Amino acid sequence: MPSVRPASAGRTDIAAVPPVALMGPGQAAPRRRRRGHDHLAPYALLAPALLVIVMFRLWPLILGVNFSFTGDGDRNGTPVGLSNYTELFDDPVFRTALRNVGLLVLLLPVAVAIPGLLATFIFLRVPGHRVFRNVYFFPAVLSPVIIGAIFNLLLAADGPLNAGLQRIGLGSVDWLGEPKLAIFTVVAVHIWATFGMALVVFLAGFATLDTTLLDAARADGASTAQVIWHVIIPGLSRTIQFVFVTTMIGMLTSMFGLLFVMTAGGPGGSTYLPEYYIWIQQGQMNRPALASAASTVLFLVMLVVGLAQIGLLRRGRRED
Amino acid sequence: MKQRILGPVIALVVILASTACGSAKSPGNSNGGAESGKLVVWDWKSSDKNAQNFVAKAKSDFAKKHPNVTLEFVAQPFENYYTLLGAAIQAGKGPDVMLFNGGGQIRDRTNALLPLDQYVTQDKDRLAGWDAFSKDGKIYAAPITLQGHPIYYNKSIYTKAGLDPDKPPATWDALLSSCTTIKNATKLPCFSLGNKEGYGIQFWMSGMGSGILSPAEYDNWIAGKRDWNSANVKKIFATWKQAGDAGLNTSGANSTAMFMDQYTKFEGGKAANVIGLMSDVGGWHEMNPIIGADNLGVMLSPVITPGAVPSLAFDGGVGYGVAKWTKDPALAADLVRSLTSTDALTAYATDAGAIASDKTVTIAGGGSAAAAIAAAIPAGKPALHVALSAKTQDVMGRVSQQLLSGSITVDEAVKQLATADQAG
Numbered sequence: 001m002p003s004v005r006p007a008s009a010g011r012t013d014i015a016a017v018p019p020v021a022l023m024g025p026g027q028a029a030p031r032r033r034r035r036g037h038d039h040l041a042p043y044a045l046l047a048p049a050l051l052v053i054v055m056f057r058l059w060p061l062i063l064g065v066n067f068s069f070t071g072d073g074d075r076n077g078t079p080v081g082l083s084n085y086t087e088l089f090d091d092p093v094f095r096t097a098l099r100n101v102g103l104l105v106l107l108l109p110v111a112v113a114i115p116g117l118l119a120t121f122i123f124l125r126v127p128g129h130r131v132f133r134n135v136y137f138f139p140a141v142l143s144p145v146i147i148g149a150i151f152n153l154l155l156a157a158d159g160p161l162n163a164g165l166q167r168i169g170l171g172s173v174d175w176l177g178e179p180k181l182a183i184f185t186v187v188a189v190h191i192w193a194t195f196g197m198a199l200v201v202f203l204a205g206f207a208t209l210d211t212t213l214l215d216a217a218r219a220d221g222a223s224t225a226q227v228i229w230h231v232i233i234p235g236l237s238r239t240i241q242f243v244f245v246t247t248m249i250g251m252l253t254s255m256f257g258l259l260f261v262m263t264a265g266g267p268g269g270s271t272y273l274p275e276y277y278i279w280i281q282q283g284q285m286n287r288p289a290l291a292s293a294a295s296t297v298l299f300l301v302m303l304v305v306g307l308a309q310i311g312l313l314r315r316g317r318r319e320d
Numbered sequence: 321m322k323q324r325i326l327g328p329v330i331a332l333v334v335i336l337a338s339t340a341c342g343s344a345k346s347p348g349n350s351n352g353g354a355e356s357g358k359l360v361v362w363d364w365k366s367s368d369k370n371a372q373n374f375v376a377k378a379k380s381d382f383a384k385k386h387p388n389v390t391l392e393f394v395a396q397p398f399e400n401y402y403t404l405l406g407a408a409i410q411a412g413k414g415p416d417v418m419l420f421n422g423g424g425q426i427r428d429r430t431n432a433l434l435p436l437d438q439y440v441t442q443d444k445d446r447l448a449g450w451d452a453f454s455k456d457g458k459i460y461a462a463p464i465t466l467q468g469h470p471i472y473y474n475k476s477i478y479t480k481a482g483l484d485p486d487k488p489p490a491t492w493d494a495l496l497s498s499c500t501t502i503k504n505a506t507k508l509p510c511f512s513l514g515n516k517e518g519y520g521i522q523f524w525m526s527g528m529g530s531g532i533l534s535p536a537e538y539d540n541w542i543a544g545k546r547d548w549n550s551a552n553v554k555k556i557f558a559t560w561k562q563a564g565d566a567g568l569n570t571s572g573a574n575s576t577a578m579f580m581d582q583y584t585k586f587e588g589g590k591a592a593n594v595i596g597l598m599s600d601v602g603g604w605h606e607m608n609p610i611i612g613a614d615n616l617g618v619m620l621s622p623v624i625t626p627g628a629v630p631s632l633a634f635d636g637g638v639g640y641g642v643a644k645w646t647k648d649p650a651l652a653a654d655l656v657r658s659l660t661s662t663d664a665l666t667a668y669a670t671d672a673g674a675i676a677s678d679k680t681v682t683i684a685g686g687g688s689a690a691a692a693i694a695a696a697i698p699a700g701k702p703a704l705h706v707a708l709s710a711k712t713q714d715v716m717g718r719v720s721q722q723l724l725s726g727s728i729t730v731d732e733a734v735k736q737l738a739t740a741d742q743a744g
Contacts, residue, residue: 073431174571179727264516268719268722268728283402285711286710
């Protein structure tokens with residue numbers, strides 16, 4: 001590094017900088033050594049973005065984590081060590097919320113398989129595939145609150161679905177009132193509401209599929225099931241990975257609206273998710289510090305899931 | 321290279337750290353806004369059409385005393401009210417005067433409120449319902465309404481079933497048998513119930529509690545001496561479960577919202593009884609025009625435990641309190657007094673159909689139901705569930721759902737509640 005810095009850097013030099021900044025500091029080093037006078041420019045250009053991230057993301061995050069080690073109510077502001085965290089993990093409702101996160105991860109393959117399968121049928125041009133393509137996407141433009149309200153009516157104990165079930169001789173089911181059933185009902189509605197987006201991604205993936213392989217498989221006499229299993233799924237592996245990642249994020253972060261409208265966390269706390277728990281503790285129970293602790297735990301969970309997803313995507317790319 | 325990046329980043333963090341330190345935390349940062357001759361009021365009612373007269377009367381009363389002070393009413397959505405208020409309290413700045421529900425919601429937040437005892441001495445006798453806004457002998461808000469839990473019944477359903485509509489069931493056995501009679505004659509369930517949010521059990525506890533607990537147990541409960549293991553306390557939850565198991569409730573109670581599905585079902589003639597409210601929504605004011613003022617009856621709890629003396633459960637409903645951080649406490653307290661003036665409360669009671677906290681305000685045109693409630697107020701007692709902390713109420717909501725779905729026993733439910741009550 002030169003020890004003496006030139007007094008001024010001309011405008012033309014700065015204009016040449018962006019590609020350097022984009023290449024990252026490691027790669028930029030040789031060129032920079034050659035033309036050392038503009039070495040401050042990358043930082044100047046990065047500063048606004050960095051400032052925004054640090055000020056509005058990292059700093060509040062640190063404050064939040066710090067806050068989770070303080071008390072609530074009379075002990076507001078006093079350090080309490082890990083007591084919020086012990087209380088959190090002693091609370092059966094929070095444990096249920098974490099268990100439900102696990103359940104969502106387990107249900108992920110279903111949430112991916114449904115749009116995948118339907119997209120395959122559209123791709124294989126089943127009769128009416130144009131209509132289905134539009135209809136399937138339609139729920140994706142509705143807000144969760146509207147969807148929740150619609151399904152509240154449909155799934156009510158004395159609602160139309162149960163009336164239909166009773167008419168054909170099956171008993172009625174309280175879809176949202178049975179503790180063991182309610183979470184599955186909400187997840188099913190969430191999948192119904194959001195699979196349109198994944199379907200579009202799948203259809204885009206199909207556009208890149210090599211049709212000669214399909215024709216070859218058909219010429220060899222492969223059945224539809226065999227075509228799907230041996231040609232379509234391997235050909236779409238990267239699309240499937242992408243849908244896995246986005247569906248997971250959707251499930252973990254955007255169920256609040258549905259839960260709020262459909263079950264309010266009930267019955268018996270069986271449909272709690274961490275974000276709903278945080279909202280209840282902060283708003284209804286007046287326990288902001290406990291809510292911060294729950295937020296920190298949720299953040300860590302999301303961090304693990306996020307890192308796993310990044311790893312998955314990287315591996316997929318390497319295989320390519 | 322590393323050092324080059326690290327240097328600016330460290331500098332940035334240090335700068336941010338030093339500037340941000342003073343801004344967050346530190347409750348008690350007083351920044352009310354009164355210095356500019358302005359008071360800010362937060363509530364969830366002032367934008368309602370039927371509260372306009374009330375706000376106008378309160379404003380004009382206040383303007384007589386303080387003509388130079390401007391008032392700003394900010395109506396927040398109720399669903400987010402306490403979330404927003406929590407953020408304001410955390411920051412130590414926000415409205416000068418704010419509306420609260422009585423009971424747990426205000427008691428959990430008294431550290432952000434100013435004791436009003438010295439300002440409201442003249443109003444103490446005129447207004448009722450102070451207990452719900454007091455903690456440790458100090459008053460933190462002045463009530464504007466009374467809220468309670470009368471049991472409403474649809475007289476025409478009773479008549480249709482061949483029962484005397486003027487003699488509602490007076491014992492638990494009579495209640496059960498009248499429910500059977502109604503079911504057989506009209507195919508209708510006895511109670512309209514929505515317990516999706518877990519409020520149903522609160523209404524059951526306060527609606528039926530005076531018929532279950534002995535008078536001494538009742539008073540002890542309110543005073544904070546609650547024996548969760550007593551047979552009568554367990555009976556509150558046992559009867560709740562029994563009513564659910566026996567099919568006395570409308571179907572799908574755990575997935576039905578109390579507001580407003582529980583009440584629309586009752587008003588639509590789909591159930592014979594409902595435990596309701598006596599002010600605002602879910603009460604006589606809303607039911608009278610639909611069911612008919614002559615058809616709406618009010619009863620007290622049947623005698624479920626021999627020796628119990630059924631009474632109307634009521635408390636202060638909502639009331640205005642003053643934030644600790646307000647610039648001029650006397651000025652803000654004066655606004656609270658204007659908001660609870662007889663003129664303002666008369667307007668609110670008439671327009672919104674509330675039972676006003678002001679004893680001198682009479683209910684005009686409320687029909688027989690409102691008259692029955694007014695008659696029961698002198699002998700009424702504070703509601704049982706209002707004495708519980710927000711946390712205990714939350715746990716109670718959950719165990720009540722589990723009791724209805726059969727995934728928990730009464731003993732287990734009471735044990736969880738005892739733990740929550742002792743912690744809170």
